[in-house]
Amino acid sequence: MKIVTWNINSVRLRIELLARMVETLRPDIVCLQETKTQDQHFPTEACKAMGFPHLAFAGMKSYNGVAILSRRPLADIEAFPRVGRADCRHLAVTLPKGIRLHNLYIPAGGDEPDPEHNDKFAHKLDFVAELARWFPDRHDAKEKLILAGDFNIAPLETDVWSHTQLLGVVSHTPIEVEHLKRFQASLPFTDAVRHVIPPKERLYSWWSYRARDWLESNRGRRLDHIWVSKPLVKKIGGARVFQETRGWTQPSDHVPVLIEIED
């Protein structure tokens, strides 16, 4: 089973890029973030035509939004409010054979990495802290779980173009990395992509729109992640970051991240 996560930054604008990614990678499941689309406007027919008859989505006008596209039946579709806001950042489904899949869009957190002065950063830290309580509360470590999404945190030194230059930049600050590690340890979860691609290798899934030449400057960050619970660790197959999409016409600033899980 191939699972892709992709922050698509408007599913309606980039529906053709989605089709092109699907043709190339042939995923069984696609988790999307930043769909930016209310449910009544979700491009259901286009997704079905790509080979995904089973769809789950939770969207709102203009901001956020998560969706799961599947070749396989989906059960127990649930969208969860997080830290008291029903802002379409957490969607869960159950796949055949009892795998529970969670699609997460963790808040970006604004520019100033100080929760006292920046409400968006405080919201991000609260969001991750809540997840660290919620998952062990709601799930057992023996369950087959997959967490995928835009976590908006690059935890490793090799997940950013310059560890020292980004220590004070939101997405790579020590307090965010600590929060993410506590969340990861809460069940615990294994970083499936780093299980395959050694942590010493640089790996990015996002390049800013603001760079003059994203490829030449290559100032990327690995913000998009796929984690699995213990019973799935030995089932992890290949992993791939589909960097090519960043060079397509009118791209998302994030690229698809793929993991293969035997099931």
Next chain:
DNA sequence: ATGGTGGCTTTGCCA
């Protein structure tokens, strides 16, 4: 140190 780009529907907000 600063500002750079993009999406949505705004004259700004969010990333």
